[in-house]
Amino acid sequence: xxxxxxxxxxxxxxxxxxxxxxxxxxxxxxxxxxxxxxxxxxxxxxxxxxxxxxxxxxxxxxxxxxxxxxxxxxxxxxxxxxxxxxxxxxxxxxxxxxx
Numbered sequence: 001x002x003x004x005x006x007x008x009x010x011x012x013x014x015x016x017x018x019x020x021x022x023x024x025x026x027x028x029x030x031x032x033x034x035x036x037x038x039x040x041x042x043x044x045x046x047x048x049x050x051x052x053x054x055x056x057x058x059x060x061x062x063x064x065x066x067x068x069x070x071x072x073x074x075x076x077x078x079x080x081x082x083x084x085x086x087x088x089x090x091x092x093x094x095x096x097x098x099x
Contacts, residue, residue: 001028002036002073012045012079018052025057029069040074050086063091 003024009017021037028035039045057066066087072080 001032002038003028004038004040006039006041012039012042012049012053014046015048015052018049018054019056021049021053022056025053025070026060029060034069034071036071036073038074039072039076039079042079043076045079045082047082047086050082054083055086055090058087058090058094063087 003021005012005021008024009020011017012021025035025037054066054070057070061069072083075083
């Protein structure tokens with residue numbers, strides 16, 4: 001099942017909007033083992049949104065598992081880059097704290 005961001009939230013600006021997307025992603029992962037997240041019709045996302053929607057997944061799974069199980073489609077370059085940058089930075093920070 002495809003998670004259409006635009007059909008769940010009005011924009012990709014706030015932590016609350018991100019939390020709604022996180023909930024949808026986590027639910028799909030529990031049921032089907034994977035999630036496809038569509039950003040069709042959305043041009044920008046803030047770091048607050050990305051932190052709540054995607055970085056929170058690092059509490060549940062590794063970055064490698066996120067890469068394998070969560071697919072981003074119909075996203076602008078800006079959205080793809082901020083998701084990648086925030087996930088990578090937080091995963092690296094977490095690995096440094098463990099070591």
